[in-house]
Amino acid sequence: MNKRKVGGPIVRAALIGATGLVGSALLREALDRGHEVTAIVRRPDKLEPRERLVAIGVDVNDTDRLAASIRGLDALISAFNPGWKNPNLYDDQVRGTASIIAAVKKAGVPRVLWVGGAGGLETGSGARVVDDADFPDWVRPGSLATIEALEQLRREPQFDWTFLSPAAEMRPGTRTGKFRLGSDRLLVDVNGQSRISVEDFAVAMINELERPAHSRQRFTVAY
Numbered sequence: 001m002n003k004r005k006v007g008g009p010i011v012r013a014a015l016i017g018a019t020g021l022v023g024s025a026l027l028r029e030a031l032d033r034g035h036e037v038t039a040i041v042r043r044p045d046k047l048e049p050r051e052r053l054v055a056i057g058v059d060v061n062d063t064d065r066l067a068a069s070i071r072g073l074d075a076l077i078s079a080f081n082p083g084w085k086n087p088n089l090y091d092d093q094v095r096g097t098a099s100i101i102a103a104v105k106k107a108g109v110p111r112v113l114w115v116g117g118a119g120g121l122e123t124g125s126g127a128r129v130v131d132d133a134d135f136p137d138w139v140r141p142g143s144l145a146t147i148e149a150l151e152q153l154r155r156e157p158q159f160d161w162t163f164l165s166p167a168a169e170m171r172p173g174t175r176t177g178k179f180r181l182g183s184d185r186l187l188v189d190v191n192g193q194s195r196i197s198v199e200d201f202a203v204a205m206i207n208e209l210e211r212p213a214h215s216r217q218r219f220t221v222a223y
Contacts, residue, residue: 017079025202066103075111093145116165119143121186167222173197187222
C-alpha cells in the first residue's frame with residue numbers, strides 16, 4: 001500500500017454499489033479519509049467526479065470483466081443490491097454474490113468487506129430477526145439473500161472476509177463516530193431500540209477497512 005502523509009496507509013479499494021444508499025455513504029467516507037476507490041456501478045455517469053475516484057460500469061454477473069476491474073486492489077467492499085423492487089430479488093442477489101466472490105478469487109484481491117443486514121442477527125430469545133412475525137414481507141427476500149451471502153463467504157477458505165450487519169433500523173442521519181460494536185446478536189439500547197445512521201455504519205466499515213479486527217467474522221454496529 002502507499003502511504004498517506006497523515007493518518008496511515010492509503011487503501012486501494014473497489015466498491016460495488018457506490019450509488020446506493022449505503023454505498024454512497026461508504027464512498028464518501030472512504031474518499032474523505034484519503035483512500036483510492038474504484039466504484040463498480042451500473043451507471044458511472046451518476047457519480048460526481050472526485051479526486052481518487054475511478055468509476056467503472058460493470059455488471060457484477062460478468063465475472064471475468066469484474067475480475068479484470070478489481071485486479072491489483074487491496075480490498076473490495078460489496079454493497080451489492082439488485083433493487084428492493086426487483087421481483088427476482090432473492091435469486092438475483094444470490095447469483096450476483098456468487099459472481100462477486102468468484103471474481104475476487106480470480107483477481108486475487110486479498111480482502112472482502114460485505115454490507116450485511118440485520119435479519120440474520122439473533123434476538124434475545126436466540127431466534128433470527130428475519131423470523132419474527134412482524135418482519136416486513138417486502139424486506140424478507142433481500143434479507144434471506146444477504147444471510148445466504150454470509151454462508152457463501154463462510155464456505156470460502158481462500159480469502160479474508162468481514163461481514164458488517166447494521167442495527168435493525170438504519171436511516172440517513174448524523175455522522176457521530178460514536179457507536180457500539182457487537183457480534184452475532186442484535187444490539188438494542190436502553191429503550192429496546194436498535195438504530196444506526198447510514199453515516200455511522202460507513203464509519204464502522206471504513207474503520208474496519210483501515211484497521212482489520214474481524215477477519216472471517218460477522219460483526220454488527222448500533223447506538
